[in-house]
Amino acid sequence: MSHVAGATAGAARVRWQDGGLEFDTPRVMGVLNVTPDSFSDGGRFVDPAAAVDHAHAMAEAGAAIIDIGAESTRPGATPVSAAEELDRLLPVLEGLVTKLGVPISVDTGKPEVITAVTGAGASLINDVQALRMPGALEAVAGADCAVCLMHMQGEPRTMQAQPRYHDVVGEVGDFLVARAIACEDAGIAHDHILIDPGFGFGKTSAHNLLLLQHLSELLDLGYPVLVGLSRKSTIGEVSGVKMPEDRLAGSLAAASLAVWLGASVVRAHDVAATVQALAVIHATRRQV
Numbered sequence: 348m349s350h351v352a353g354a355t356a357g358a359a360r361v362r363w364q365d366g367g368l369e370f371d372t373p374r375v376m377g378v379l380n381v382t383p384d385s386f387s388d389g390g391r392f393v394d395p396a397a398a399v400d401h402a403h404a405m406a407e408a409g410a411a412i413i414d415i416g417a418e419s420t421r422p423g424a425t426p427v428s429a430a431e432e433l434d435r436l437l438p439v440l441e442g443l444v445t446k447l448g449v450p451i452s453v454d455t456g457k458p459e460v461i462t463a464v465t466g467a468g469a470s471l472i473n474d475v476q477a478l479r480m481p482g483a484l485e486a487v488a489g490a491d492c493a494v495c496l497m498h499m500q501g502e503p504r505t506m507q508a509q510p511r512y513h514d515v516v517g518e519v520g521d522f523l524v525a526r527a528i529a530c531e532d533a534g535i536a537h538d539h540i541l542i543d544p545g546f547g548f549g550k551t552s553a554h555n556l557l558l559l560q561h562l563s564e565l566l567d568l569g570y571p572v573l574v575g576l577s578r579k580s581t582i583g584e585v586s587g588v589k590m591p592e593d594r595l596a597g598s599l600a601a602a603s604l605a606v607w608l609g610a611s612v613v614r615a616h617d618v619a620a621t622v623q624a625l626a627v628i629h630a631t632r633r634q635v
């Protein structure tokens with residue numbers, strides 16, 4: 348399989364009952380954190396009305412899907428109960444479902460949250476634990492939704508203490524394919540699955556940069572690839588930019604590289620700018 352510059356992820360598709368996402372063009376997933384403590388926008392959208400407004404603004408700016416998270420996964424973040432997650436999520440979901448015009452993803456791994464939010468209209472479960480929590484696989488298999496399986500070494504509280512790999516690209520790929528096979532064995536259809544190397548989740552900057560450089564190897568696993576590099580600390584480290592909200596230029600560079608190398612979906616905080624960057628990458632690739 349060729350993954351030289353200019354190769355395309357093709358017209359892969361991720362499905363759910365009322366539609367799905369076609370990946371003949373790269374897509375932007377807009378980030379909506381309804382948390383008090385997310386690393387770059389914590390506290391801005393805890394008010395459901397502010398969250399709903401921001402989701403609409405991101406959809407208007409060209410987001411193909413909105414990802415709502417109610418528990419921060421930043422290093423050292425405090426875990427949140429399922430009840431607290433649902434208290435944060437459900438008013439926002441209720442305010443958006445049927446009105447937003449683009450599908451909604453929820454960033455969660457708890458089975459009771461998966462069941463409640465898919466019942467309330469979420470189309471995709473984005474799980475940084477790749478459905479490893481007991482009951483999570485079954486909850487997705489029993490709902491009509493797609494899933495994004497992300498790699499993480501360790502758990503958020505301690506994951507950045509001492510990440511170690513012999514072969515980060517091989518180990519992340521092996522993990523993701525094993526989780527995808529577990530999903531398919533549980534009855535989740537192949538075209539309901541996305542994979543994500545999990546930039547910053549139990550990885551040093553060197554690990555993250557290697558994974559980005561070798562992203563095309565993950566395409567060989569046969570699932571569309573989602574990447575989340577927006578505003579992350581590796582961008583700060585390599586550029587010397589301290590504040591996450593000042594890392595737009597670096598985030599666009601990383602998103603553009605990822606899409607050039609074959610990523611289908613980019614998870615981003617700055618939707619309009621990312622949509623514009625990806626349009627240039629896509630147009631260039633069509634000329635190759």
Ligand code: HH2
Nearest residue numbers: 380385386419420421497543545546575
């Ligand atoms: N990164 C974050 C959260 N969820 N999901 C996927 N699939 N991939 C990612 O890279 C990813 C993710 C972290 O970013 P953010 O949501 O902005 O911060 P926080 O976890 O602090 O809320």
